[in-house]
Amino acid sequence: MSKRKFGTREWATRNLNFFIGCSHNCYYCYARYNWCKRWKKMPVEKWKEMELNKRLFWEKPKLIKDGRCMCPTRHDILPEHIEETLDYLGRWLEVGNEILITSKPHLECIKAICNEFKDDYKEQIVFRFTIGSMDQSILDFWEKDAPSYIERMQSLRHAFECGYKTSVSCEPYLDKNIYLLAETFLPYITDTIWIGKMNYMDQRVGKRENLISQGWSDKDLQYYDMVVESQTDEFVRRLYDLYKNVNKIRWKDSIKEVLGLPEEEIG
Numbered sequence: 001m002s003k004r005k006f007g008t009r010e011w012a013t014r015n016l017n018f019f020i021g022c023s024h025n026c027y028y029c030y031a032r033y034n035w036c037k038r039w040k041k042m043p044v045e046k047w048k049e050m051e052l053n054k055r056l057f058w059e060k061p062k063l064i065k066d067g068r069c070m071c072p073t074r075h076d077i078l079p080e081h082i083e084e085t086l087d088y089l090g091r092w093l094e095v096g097n098e099i100l101i102t103s104k105p106h107l108e109c110i111k112a113i114c115n116e117f118k119d120d121y122k123e124q125i126v127f128r129f130t131i132g133s134m135d136q137s138i139l140d141f142w143e144k145d146a147p148s149y150i151e152r153m154q155s156l157r158h159a160f161e162c163g164y165k166t167s168v169s170c171e172p173y174l175d176k177n178i179y180l181l182a183e184t185f186l187p188y189i190t191d192t193i194w195i196g197k198m199n200y201m202d203q204r205v206g207k208r209e210n211l212i213s214q215g216w217s218d219k220d221l222q223y224y225d226m227v228v229e230s231q232t233d234e235f236v237r238r239l240y241d242l243y244k245n246v247n248k249i250r251w252k253d254s255i256k257e258v259l260g261l262p263e264e265e266i267g
Contacts, residue, residue: 010253011128011194011266012100013067015074018057018088021050022075024104024146028172031074033204048145050075052084061092067266068098068126076146077101077109085109086116093121102128102169104146105155114162126191127159128167133174134181141223142174153184160188171196171252174223176230178239182249189248192267195239196252197231233258 008015022031025048036044069092077085093099101113110127117125131152133139139149147155160166168185170178171194178195185193198205206214208224216224229235236258243249251261 008070008073009266010264011102012070013266014064014069016069016071016088016092016099017074018053018084019050019072019075019081020053021047023048023050023078024076024143026104026143026146028142028198028201028204030199030204033200050078050081052081057084057088061095061097063096068100070100070102073102077103077106077113079106079108082109082112086112089113090116090121093117093124096124098124098126100126100128100167102130103155104130104143105152106147107151107155107158110155110158114159114164118162122164126165126167127156128169128191128194129156130169130171131156131181131185132170132172134177134184135175138174138223138226141220156185156188160190165190167191168193169196170194171254172198172227173230174198175226176235178230179242182243182246186246186248192248192250194250194252195243195255197236197254198227199254201227201231 020035021042022029025032032044032047035041036047071089071092089099089101103109105127113125129152131149132142134149136149139146156166156168166189168189170181173181173195182193182195205211205224208221208228211221211224236255240251240255240259250264250267251259255261256263
């Protein structure tokens with residue numbers, strides 16, 4: 001029996017990355033946790049200093065015949081690295097790959113990608129933008145160095161208006177207003193909206209009692225509690241009941257596990 005798909009494997013068959021570290025430095029980031037805490041390859045404070053992985057960057061592209069690629073998964077696309085990004089994406093698109101471009105998007109970068117590939121590779125690209133809350137104070141806490149909610153929405157609208165396939169990841173969703181998020185995005189989505197919980201919160205962020213001992217303030221803990229309260233089985237079931245008949249809304253493995261939903265095709 002094959003293993004159940006989870007994480008990025010629900011979206012693509014091959015992950016593409018060419019930097020180590022990410023200047024967005026999101027608190028719950030699985031890559032930061034693995035690299036800095038689990039494997040202890042660098043101090044957490046160094047994670048923001050993105051370094052080009054030359055071996056991966058110059059890897060000879062090959063056509064992924066049994067699925068699509070997802071790029072990036074362990075870092076994001078930054079304005080200061082846009083030339084490397086366009087070069088890398090172009091080489092993997094040139095051999096015929098479909099690429100799911102995932103990002104907490106900088107509008108400048110999305111405009112550059114849309115313009116660069118509009119003539120030759122538009123049909124091979126799907127954008128999937130991560131937006132977990134409409135509340136900027138919440139984003140400032142969990143994703144303090146990532147683009148604002150407004151800039152992410154501008155990026156979504158720009159890609160949509162340029163005729164690209166568009167999608168959103170609400171993984172992790174960061175508060176109970178996920179209802180408003182989905183309804184706001186749907187007019188600009190040609191593909192899907194994926195909803196998922198904050199995975200392994202105790203490990204990647206920490207247990208509440210440990211965070212208190214580390215000096216988290218009452219205000220900090222409010223943001224933590226928002227996530228916990230929005231991830232109860234009861235809330236997940238209500239969320240599912242609301243959107244279960246909306247074809248464009250899909251459920252990540254963390255939601256499927258609560259509801260006992262079957263595995264789906266990669267999407």
